Amino acid sequence: MSVQKMSKRLTAPEISERKGGEPIVALTSYHAHTAAIADKYVDFILVGDSLGMVMHGFESTLPVPLDLMILHGRAVMRGAKRALVVVDMPFGSYEESHAQAFRNAARVVKETECGAIKVEGGKRMAETIHFLTQRGIPVMAHIGLTPQFINVFGGFKTQGRTRDTWAAIEEDAKAVADAGAFAVVLEAIVEPLAKKITKSLAIPTIGIGASAACDGQILVMEDMLGLSPRVPKFVKEFGEVGKAIEKAISSYADEVRARKFPLPENTYDVKD
Numbered sequence: 001m002s003v004q005k006m007s008k009r010l011t012a013p014e015i016s017e018r019k020g021g022e023p024i025v026a027l028t029s030y031h032a033h034t035a036a037i038a039d040k041y042v043d044f045i046l047v048g049d050s051l052g053m054v055m056h057g058f059e060s061t062l063p064v065p066l067d068l069m070i071l072h073g074r075a076v077m078r079g080a081k082r083a084l085v086v087v088d089m090p091f092g093s094y095e096e097s098h099a100q101a102f103r104n105a106a107r108v109v110k111e112t113e114c115g116a117i118k119v120e121g122g123k124r125m126a127e128t129i130h131f132l133t134q135r136g137i138p139v140m141a142h143i144g145l146t147p148q149f150i151n152v153f154g155g156f157k158t159q160g161r162t163r164d165t166w167a168a169i170e171e172d173a174k175a176v177a178d179a180g181a182f183a184v185v186l187e188a189i190v191e192p193l194a195k196k197i198t199k200s201l202a203i204p205t206i207g208i209g210a211s212a213a214c215d216g217q218i219l220v221m222e223d224m225l226g227l228s229p230r231v232p233k234f235v236k237e238f239g240e241v242g243k244a245i246e247k248a249i250s251s252y253a254d255e256v257r258a259r260k261f262p263l264p265e266n267t268y269d270v271k272d
Contacts, residue, residue, distance in 0.1 A: 010084040012116045012138035015044055016182040019204045024183075024216025026206060027224070030055055030072045034221060035079030044084035046118065046218060047073045049091070050147070054222050061147045064090040066104055073112035085114040086140050091148040094119055098131040105137050116182065120146035122172020126179040133180035141176035144169060144210065145188035156232075158209070160193040173197045173205075185218065186210040188234070209234030 018024050025042045029035040030051040038045055051072055052064035066089075073087040087108050094101035105117050116138035119125055129139045144159045160166055169189065176184050181203060186194050188209040195213035198205040207214030209232060223231045225241040255261035 009080075009082060009115060010043055012084060012140075012182040015084055016203055018043070019202065019215055021215075024204055024206060026216060026218035027221045028054075028218070029076050029079070029221055032075045032079030035076040035085075036081075038221065039080040039083050042083050043216070044086055045076055045080055047076050047085065047087045047112075047114070048118075048220065049088040050220055052090075054220060054228070060150055062091045062150075066090055066093045066107070070108060070111050073108065073114055077112055077114060084116065085112070086116045086118050087112055087114045088118050094128060095121075095125075098128055101128045102132060102135055102137070105132055106135075109137060116140055118142055118185070120148045122169070123175040126175040129176055129179040129181050139181050140183050140185065140206075141179075141181035142185040142187065143172040143176065143189075144186050147187075156188070158188045158190065160190040166193050166196075169193060170197060170200070173201055177201045177203050183216075186214060188232075 015024060024044070026044045026046060027038050027042050028048040028050060029038050029045045030047060035045055047069065049061040049064045049069060051068070052058040052061050056068075058064065069087055069090050073085070077085055089101070089105060089108070093104045101119075108114065108117055117132075118140040119129065120142040122141070122143045125141070129141060132139050145153070145156060147156065150156060160169055170193075173184060173186075183204045183206055184201070185206045185208060186197060189197075191211035191213060194205065194207060194210035198213050198215060204215035206216045206218050208218050219235060220228070222228050223235045224237060225239045226237040227242045227245070231237065252261065
């Protein structure tokens, strides 16, 4: 038997065991260099299909293809060495059948070497989640505002605004937990409902616009860095990276036009 190098990455079961403990910290990342920075501080990194909007200029996540998710997933895996890496399954890659879901999820895991995948949907995806987890693929669920269903919702709308809608969302949460998801993202859900769901589930809830009542939090990195032109209400900008980039590029352009760059220390001499 050969000696295998043991990975020191966090695993899906380790994240699941954090239920009710120290809050779980997560961010999205789509590149090796940002993943390497985030890796020092977060518990898991999500390669979200939000990359279609953030990096590629799409109006929604719907046009994102599977190959693009794999490409960015591989980049993040090269940058992150400790955090669990979770890769989103994009729209159209898992909904058709259990066979389609497994085939594409297995491809994501094999080609990126990530530790888990994420799917959107509650009760309607419970059987698929069970099918995947029974075949060796850890699944993070995602309920509430599910961006892949914006055409059904009629836009990016907060969920649970009226109490008569709570039961369906609670049923979604229970269904994905019972199906074997190791954690569930609660997106844009009103605080009282998020708190109720968190208390009722044995798996961690990861909030994004669902209040501090959740077991953990996730944000789109570019949003919290101040790099996005517009952000949702639930985002706090922890940096001003967009302004810093603009200032740096402006200074560079000014110095090039004034012939102040490059300086002698930035150029090469001939060796005699």
